[in-house]
Amino acid sequence: MALMLLCWMLFEKNKAVLEPVYEAVRQACQAAGREPIPILAISKNQPVDRILPFLKAGHRWFGENRVQEAAGKWPNLRLQCPDLRLHLIGPLQTNKVKQALKLFDVIETVDRPQLVLALAKEWKIERQRTRKILIQVNTGREPQKSGVLREKLAILIDLCHTHSLPLTGLMCIPPAHEDPAPHFQLLADLAHTHNLSDLSMGMSSDYPVAIAHGASWIRLGTAFWPPI
Numbered sequence: 001m002a003l004m005l006l007c008w009m010l011f012e013k014n015k016a017v018l019e020p021v022y023e024a025v026r027q028a029c030q031a032a033g034r035e036p037i038p039i040l041a042i043s044k045n046q047p048v049d050r051i052l053p054f055l056k057a058g059h060r061w062f063g064e065n066r067v068q069e070a071a072g073k074w075p076n077l078r079l080q081c082p083d084l085r086l087h088l089i090g091p092l093q094t095n096k097v098k099q100a101l102k103l104f105d106v107i108e109t110v111d112r113p114q115l116v117l118a119l120a121k122e123w124k125i126e127r128q129r130t131r132k133i134l135i136q137v138n139t140g141r142e143p144q145k146s147g148v149l150r151e152k153l154a155i156l157i158d159l160c161h162t163h164s165l166p167l168t169g170l171m172c173i174p175p176a177h178e179d180p181a182p183h184f185q186l187l188a189d190l191a192h193t194h195n196l197s198d199l200s201m202g203m204s205s206d207y208p209v210a211i212a213h214g215a216s217w218i219r220l221g222t223a224f225w226p227p228i
């Protein structure tokens with residue numbers, strides 16, 4: 001009995017971590033006239049003991065930006081929580097493709113032909129975890145940022161189709177100090193043009209705008225884990 005009470009108290013406490021963020025996202029969806037959308041908790045740089053409360057509270061969608069870091073944290077967490085879902089949201093090197101296919105349910109950051117070829121070469125659906133991929137678009141044309149430029153997008157999409165990769169959408173990170181709205185609109189337009197349904201866009205500072213522009217899911221880091 002005491003143990004049950006303790007478990008219940010822990011669950012409630014863990015839920016309290018998530019509830020304010022869930023509620024803010026619900027409100028943003030409502031303001032945009034949309035049903036609630038999934039939230040990826042971006043757990044990069046977060047140790048396992050700061051992720052566990054999220055799992056205990058029932059959160060299941062997560063994102064990491066480095067293959068190596070994810071490999072150290074997530075295989076164990078998956079044993080405890082087989083139904084969790086992990087997205088790769090950072091750049092992928094071709095020599096890490098094999099590892100990435102075993103770790104991530106979704107790879108959001110395909111951005112160049114060699115990477116498509118490397119994915120196609122290693123793709124073995126029955127022996128990997130990855131079920132779909134997205135292409136990252138460099139909507140702000142920032143030289144330091146990964147992502148394909150919009151004029152090269154069609155070629156990359158064709159290459160994915162040629163190799164029968166399950167490409168379902170697009171992802172972007174707008175320039176830090178610009179109005180994100182035109183970037184989200186551009187991403188939505190490009191996805192529409194190419195018949196792609198998933199839009200990964202919106203972070204802690206701009207997710208209401210992304211939701212208003214049709215985000216399929218948002219990626220929140222600091223909203224969940226404020227910098228100490």
Ligand SMILES: *Cc1c(COP(=O)(O)O)cnc(C)c1O
Nearest residue numbers: 042065089203204219220221222
């Ligand atoms: C870190 C990161 C996020 C989360 O950003 P916050 O501003 O902390 O919400 C989202 N997307 C990508 C690609 C990231 O690297």
